[in-house]
Amino acid sequence: MSPPVFRFAPSPNGYLHLGHAYSALLNSDRARETGGRLLLRIEDVDATRCRPEYETAIYEDLAWLGIAWETPVRRQSEHFGEYRAALDRLSALGLVYPAFESRAEIARLVAAREADAPWPRDPDGAPLYPGDAKLLSADERDRLVDTGAPYALRLDMAVACRRAAGLTWNELGERPDGEHGIVPARPGAWGDVILARKEIPTSYHLSVVVDDALQGVSEIVRGQDLLHATSVHRLLQVLLGLPEPAYRHHRLICDEMGRKLSKSSLATGLRELRAAGVTPAGVRRLVGLG
Incomplete structure (x- = not known):
C-alpha cells in the first residue's frame, strides 16, 4: 500500500499567522505519525494579490517551525x-x-x-x-x-x-x-x-x-471554514x-473576539511572533499542540 499523502496549500497573498501554523503542523504531524508524505502547494492563481515576497516568507516560516516538505513545490500559476x-x-x-x-x-x-x-x-x-x-x-x-x-x-x-x-x-x-x-x-x-x-x-x-x-493527496487536513x-x-x-480523498477538518484558531484570524492580524503573525522571541515550541503551545 502506498504511504498516505498530505498537503499544506497556502496562498502567498500575505504573511502566515497562527492559524496557518496550526494547519501546517497538523499536516506535518499526521505525515510523520502515519509514515506519509507532506507536500507544499502554493495557490497563487490570483496575480493581483499574490507576491513573491509572501511566497518566500512561507518557505522561511515553515522551515522555522521545523516542517519539511517534498520538492518540487507545485505552484498553481504554472x-x-x-x-x-x-x-x-x-x-x-x-x-x-x-x-x-x-x-x-x-x-x-x-x-x-x-x-x-x-x-x-x-x-x-x-x-x-x-x-x-x-x-x-x-x-x-x-x-x-x-x-x-x-x-x-x-x-x-x-x-x-x-x-x-x-x-x-x-x-x-x-x-x-x-x-x-x-x-x-x-x-x-x-x-x-x-x-x-x-x-x-x-x-x-x-x-x-x-x-x-x-x-495523489489521500487525506486533506484543513480548517472547518x-x-x-x-x-x-x-x-x-x-x-x-x-479519486476521492478522506477529509479531516480541524478547529480554527481565533482572536480574542472569537473571529477567524486574518493575514492582516499582526499580533498573531509568525514573523512578528518570531521577532518577539517566541520559539517554534512556543507556537505549538499557543495553538494547543503542546
Whole structure:
C-alpha cells in the first residue's frame, strides 16, 4: 500500500499567522505519525494579490517551525493548462455557461429580488447567483464573448447534481455539530458556483480538486471554514472522474473576539511572533499542540 499523502496549500497573498501554523503542523504531524508524505502547494492563481515576497516568507516560516516538505513545490500559476483541460471536460458535458453580470449588477439583482422575500445565501453567507445567463442562446453567448465583455464561467448546479446524486465524503475530523464518518454532501446549497473567469482559467474550487488528484493527496487536513466547500469538491471529483480523498477538518484558531484570524492580524503573525522571541515550541503551545 502506498504511504498516505498530505498537503499544506497556502496562498502567498500575505504573511502566515497562527492559524496557518496550526494547519501546517497538523499536516506535518499526521505525515510523520502515519509514515506519509507532506507536500507544499502554493495557490497563487490570483496575480493581483499574490507576491513573491509572501511566497518566500512561507518557505522561511515553515522551515522555522521545523516542517519539511517534498520538492518540487507545485505552484498553481504554472499549471493553468491542466485546469483549462478540466474545465473543457465539464463544458463538454454541458455543465458550464458564461455569465456576464458584474459584481455590482449582481448586487442590484439581489437587492431587487429581496424587495419581495429574502434571497438565498450559500454556506459562506454570499447570495446565490441571481441572473439568468444560462437562458441565453448559444448565439447570444458567443456574441457577448466576441465583444470582449468580461464574464465568469459558472457550473450549472442543478444539472450537475442530477448527474452525481447521493454524494458523500469520509470525515475524519471533529465537526462542531458532532457529525463525522460518512457525511452527505449538499453542493446545491452553493448555487451556480464560479469555475473560472475570462482572465483566469480556474477558481479555487476547480484548481484544488485537480491539484489534489494529480498530486495523489489521500487525506486533506484543513480548517472547518472549508467544511461546507467539500460538497462542491466532491461534486467536481465525481464529474471529472477523480479519486476521492478522506477529509479531516480541524478547529480554527481565533482572536480574542472569537473571529477567524486574518493575514492582516499582526499580533498573531509568525514573523512578528518570531521577532518577539517566541520559539517554534512556543507556537505549538499557543495553538494547543503542546
